[in-house]
Amino acid sequence: MSEQYAALRANVNLLxxxxxxxxxxxxxxxxxxxxxxxxxxxxxxxGGNDADRVALIDTLHSLSDSELLPVTRAFNHFLNLANVxxxxxxxxxxxxxxxxxxxxxxxxxxxxxxxxxxxSLDLNQVAQSIANLKIDLVLTAHPTEVTRRTIISKHIExxxxxxxxxxxxxxxxxxxxxxxxxxxxxCQAWHTNDIRDSRPTPLDEAKWGFAVIENSLWQAVPxxxxxxxxxxxxxxxxxxxTHFMPLQxxxxxxxxxxxNPFVTALVTEQVLDHGRWMALDLxxxxxxxxxxxxxxxxxxxxxMAHSGAVSEPYRALLKKLKAEIHETVEAIxxxxxxxxxxxxxxxxxxxxxxxxxxxxxxxxxxCNMKVVADGLLLDTLNRLQxxxxxxxxxxxxxxxxxxxxxxxxxxxxxxxxxxAQWDEQDxxxxxxxxxxSRRPLVPKHWQPTPEVQEVxxxxxxIAKQDPAAFGIYIISMAKTVSDVLAVHLLLKEAGCxxxxxxxxxFETLDDLNNGYDVISALLKSTWYRGHFGNKQYVMIGYSxxxxxxxxMAAGWAQYRTMxxxxxxxxxxxxxxxxxxxxxxxxxxxxxxxxxxxxxxPPGSLKSGLRVTEQGEMIRFKFGxxxxxxxxxxxxxxAVLESNLLPPPxxxxxWKEVMDVIADASCVRYRQIVREDKDFVPYFRMATPExxxxxxxxxxxxxxxxxxxGVESLxxxxxxxxxxxxxxxxxxxxxxxxxxxxxxxxFGIETLQTMNQTWPFFRTRLEMLEMVFCKADSWLSEHYExxxxxxxxxxxxxxxxxxxxxxxxxxxxxxxxxxxxAGQPWIRESINLRNPxxxxxxxxxxxxxxxxxxQEPHLTSxxxxxxxxxMTGIAAGxxxxx
Numbered sequence: 088m089s090e091q092y093a094a095l096r097a098n099v100n101l102l103x104x105x106x107x108x109x110x111x112x113x114x115x116x117x118x119x120x121x122x123x124x125x126x127x128x129x130x131x132x133x134g135g136n137d138a139d140r141v142a143l144i145d146t147l148h149s150l151s152d153s154e155l156l157p158v159t160r161a162f163n164h165f166l167n168l169a170n171v172x173x174x175x176x177x178x179x180x181x182x183x184x185x186x187x188x189x190x191x192x193x194x195x196x197x198x199x200x201x202x203x204x205x206x207s208l209d210l211n212q213v214a215q216s217i218a219n220l221k222i223d224l225v226l227t228a229h230p231t232e233v234t235r236r237t238i239i240s241k242h243i244e245x246x247x248x249x250x251x252x253x254x255x256x257x258x259x260x261x262x263x264x265x266x267x268x269x270x271x272x273x274c275q276a277w278h279t280n281d282i283r284d285s286r287p288t289p290l291d292e293a294k295w296g297f298a299v300i301e302n303s304l305w306q307a308v309p310x311x312x313x314x315x316x317x318x319x320x321x322x323x324x325x326x327x328x329t330h331f332m333p334l335q336x337x338x339x340x341x342x343x344x345x346x347n348p349f350v351t352a353l354v355t356e357q358v359l360d361h362g363r364w365m366a367l368d369l370x371x372x373x374x375x376x377x378x379x380x381x382x383x384x385x386x387x388x389x390x391m392a393h394s395g396a397v398s399e400p401y402r403a404l405l406k407k408l409k410a411e412i413h414e415t416v417e418a419i420x421x422x423x424x425x426x427x428x429x430x431x432x433x434x435x436x437x438x439x440x441x442x443x444x445x446x447x448x449x450x451x452x453x454c455n456m457k458v459v460a461d462g463l464l465l466d467t468l469n470r471l472q473x474x475x476x477x478x479x480x481x482x483x484x485x486x487x488x489x490x491x492x493x494x495x496x497x498x499x500x501x502x503x504x505x506x507a508q509w510d511e512q513d514x515x516x517x518x519x520x521x522x523x524s525r526r527p528l529v530p531k532h533w534q535p536t537p538e539v540q541e542v543x544x545x546x547x548x549i550a551k552q553d554p555a556a557f558g559i560y561i562i563s564m565a566k567t568v569s570d571v572l573a574v575h576l577l578l579k580e581a582g583c584x585x586x587x588x589x590x591x592x593f594e595t596l597d598d599l600n601n602g603y604d605v606i607s608a609l610l611k612s613t614w615y616r617g618h619f620g621n622k623q624y625v626m627i628g629y630s631x632x633x634x635x636x637x638x639m640a641a642g643w644a645q646y647r648t649m650x651x652x653x654x655x656x657x658x659x660x661x662x663x664x665x666x667x668x669x670x671x672x673x674x675x676x677x678x679x680x681x682x683x684x685x686x687x688p689p690g691s692l693k694s695g696l697r698v699t700e701q702g703e704m705i706r707f708k709f710g711x712x713x714x715x716x717x718x719x720x721x722x723x724x725a726v727l728e729s730n731l732l733p734p735p736x737x738x739x740x741w742k743e744v745m746d747v748i749a750d751a752s753c754v755r756y757r758q759i760v761r762e763d764k765d766f767v768p769y770f771r772m773a774t775p776e777x778x779x780x781x782x783x784x785x786x787x788x789x790x791x792x793x794x795x796g797v798e799s800l801x802x803x804x805x806x807x808x809x810x811x812x813x814x815x816x817x818x819x820x821x822x823x824x825x826x827x828x829x830x831x832x833f834g835i836e837t838l839q840t841m842n843q844t845w846p847f848f849r850t851r852l853e854m855l856e857m858v859f860c861k862a863d864s865w866l867s868e869h870y871e872x873x874x875x876x877x878x879x880x881x882x883x884x885x886x887x888x889x890x891x892x893x894x895x896x897x898x899x900x901x902x903x904x905x906x907x908a909g910q911p912w913i914r915e916s917i918n919l920r921n922p923x924x925x926x927x928x929x930x931x932x933x934x935x936x937x938x939x940x941q942e943p944h945l946t947s948x949x950x951x952x953x954x955x956x957m958t959g960i961a962a963g964x965x966x967x968x
Contacts, residue, residue, distance in 0.1 A: 163959030195724030221695025307715035309466035352544035362477035546581035565591030594628025637756030686850035689733035752825030924963030
């Protein structure tokens with residue numbers, strides 16, 4: 088690494104040394120010596136020493152069962168500590184000095200100012216774009232967070248310790264105290280179980296999401312708003328409104344029931360109750376602090392009229408509010424725990440808290456105490472605007488087939504046929520007739536099956552809640568107009584009095600390609616145009632489309648669909664909100680946030696950004712207040728720049744190039760994944776796909792259909808399995824054939840021009856480069872040699888050859904000899920981890936062999952060590968699914 092990363096290197100070394108001391112104390116010198124021997128061999132192996140590579144493999148494969156677990160744990164812990172050091176480095180003073188002391192948002196605003204001065208932008212246009220800025224970050228419960236919450240909390244405190252060590256004024260005694268605390272935390276983590284004892288429940292997942300808000304975003308959001316306003320004022324000389332709030336947080340935790348039988352109507356109601364209970368508790372803490380601060384006697388007549396003629400009117404008003412909040416917290420707590428209580432549930436609307444606080448704010452301004460008003464009081468008002476009464480809005484997601492199943496069972500009961508057998512036109516006619524009818528459709532005495540009753544119960548829960556509790560309703564595997572109308576009819580039948588937005592999720596290649604036709608047909612419906620309020624949500628699925636057609640074909644289908652929908656919205660005069668269902672990995676649409684947003688079609692962010700934040704990416708982006716602040720700055724800057732300085736539209740020929748790439752890559756991808764009879768056996772032997780089920784990662788099953796094959800496997804374990812054996816197959820398969828065919832037809836110079844000029848194409852290639860840096864042919868070949876029957880190994884050889892050809896071809900297009908030449912930080916990060924991830928990969932092969940052999944001497948330690956290799960490799964890859 089260059090000197091730019093000297094501080095990171097020092098922190099990694101410090102944490103590694105302290106881990107070594109812990110291992111020595113806990114396991115003895117012999118185990119530490121073995122770990123060090125393996126570490127040195129691994130580094131030498133990575134440096135190209137073939138003899139040491141052989142020695143590394145021999146050493147790891149000769150470990151006894153009793154040695155396997157501590158050695159595996161050692162490398163797992165080191166990789167987690169490296170992640171701690173790296174996450175801290177992104178916000179450290181050393182890092183800020185090494186790059187630029189400006190936040191990403193400030194850099195964007197300065198760039199906009201340059202464009203204003205040059206006459207390329209109009210100030211009113213900039214002001215309007217800032218005023219309309221909307222960022223809705225949707226926290227999901229996808230099971231990709233492999234690190235336990237109890238370990239994460241220790242990692243957060245380690246980061247705080249590293250921040251303390253940056254202080255140059257520390258005395259030797261203070262520095263030693265921080266070192267001692269780091270050693271204590273590392274020791275605590277070592278003596279804590281690495282793997283959960285059982286799967287989290289959906290309620291556990293929701294509580295984890297709430298904890299991210301409490302521990303990080305609660306602090307980060309008011310700071311972000313204050314710094315945003317200050318920067319806009321200083322750079323653009325624009326005054327933003329007092330209650331400017333472009334941020335919203337939504338959650339799928341407790342609302343996403345797609346294929347998760349554990350998310351029931353009761354669970355959804357419990358999650359909503361817990362969210363309100365926790366939000367009110369946090370507001371109570373804020374109001375306690377405000378009561379201590381607002382001791383002033385000067386107040387407006389308006390405030391005095393509400394508080395009475397008292398010497399401390401602010402405290403008097405807050406005391407009453409605090410009492411109502413505490414009583415409500417007690418009432419909700421009693422409901423959650425199921426015991427009787429005389430407490431009343433008084434605070435049901437956010438206005439009940441906001442109005443008294445706004446009254447205090449107006450009074451302070453009137454009495455010339457703006458400096459006080461704009462402190463903690465404004466922070467609390469900003470939190471109310473952002474987090475509401477439940478911390479997050481809750482999205483509800485369900486598969487289209489479950490809604491159709493309700494009507495199929497109901498129409499059979501009513502004796503009018505089987506809805507499932509009707510054609511699309513008959514379904515639409517039936518649904519629209521019932522939507523315009525004033526009589527109820529569902530008979531009072533009908534006894535549906537439990538599966539159908541659960542769907543009806545979910546809509547009943549929605550109908551009785553405050554509209555502010557929900558974000559939108561998402562229909563998985565949406566394919567037709569009737570899929571959307573069915574949800575609207577179910578909402579009507581449940582007696583829902585508010586207009587809950589309904590979003591179709593287009594997530595296969597065919598569904599993406601048909602997305603324009605579905606939305607266009609919906610907008611032609613008179614009933615629909617009169618009902619949906621001129622704002623249409625559409626969710627773009629990145630995960631399942633990539634699993635269906637490969638990354639290159641899926642990426643182009645997503646772009647084309649968004650482009651078509653943006654044009655349709657413009658033509659129809661509606662507000663279109665595109666909701667991006669991205670994962671953390673390349674195979675599920677993952678990319679650096681700013682880069683991903685700049686690669687979207689022009690106009691696609693006009694109505695704001697709505698995007699999922701999944702699994703471990705929530706921790707990496709929002710786990711610490713400083714990191715969360717940085718992430719929010721990145722998002723805000725990228726959205727503003729994309730709207731005001733949109734990327735160029737592709738040339739007509741470039742679209743032809745992409746059509747060729749998409750078609751050829753999809754054919755090759757499906758040729759291997761769907762048509763090669765050896766593929767599924769090879770996949771199950773060469774990866775730990777079957778064993779992944781042992782990892783208690785999340786509440787949702789790995790398969791939509793527990794009896795199905797690879798086709799029923801969810802996108803997350805599909806990606807997870809291939810990242811474990813380092814072939815990273817879903818993220819690049821088909822790319823070589825697609826690019827090769829395009830070069831043959833259009834010439835390599837055309838693709839080189841596209842790479843230099845078109846952000847969408849450049850992002851696709853950079854995503855491939857990142858995958859290529861993480862992929863490793865010698866490791867995947869080692870998996871194959873150790874785990875795959877000889878009759879299937881030819882497939883692995885073919886795939887590795889194709890991977891090598893793809894790497895060479897991408898280098899030719901990019902004219903770079905080094906992958907990720909433009910992003911050295913990512914490349915260095917991967918290189919830092921490889922010597923510590925390699926032993927876990929090699930150990931995993933040995934453990935899989937022992938586990939699959941079912942030998943009598945097999946111990947629980949072997950199984951546990953196997954699971955730890957999975958979590959460790961995930962930590963080394965920095966993402967799982």
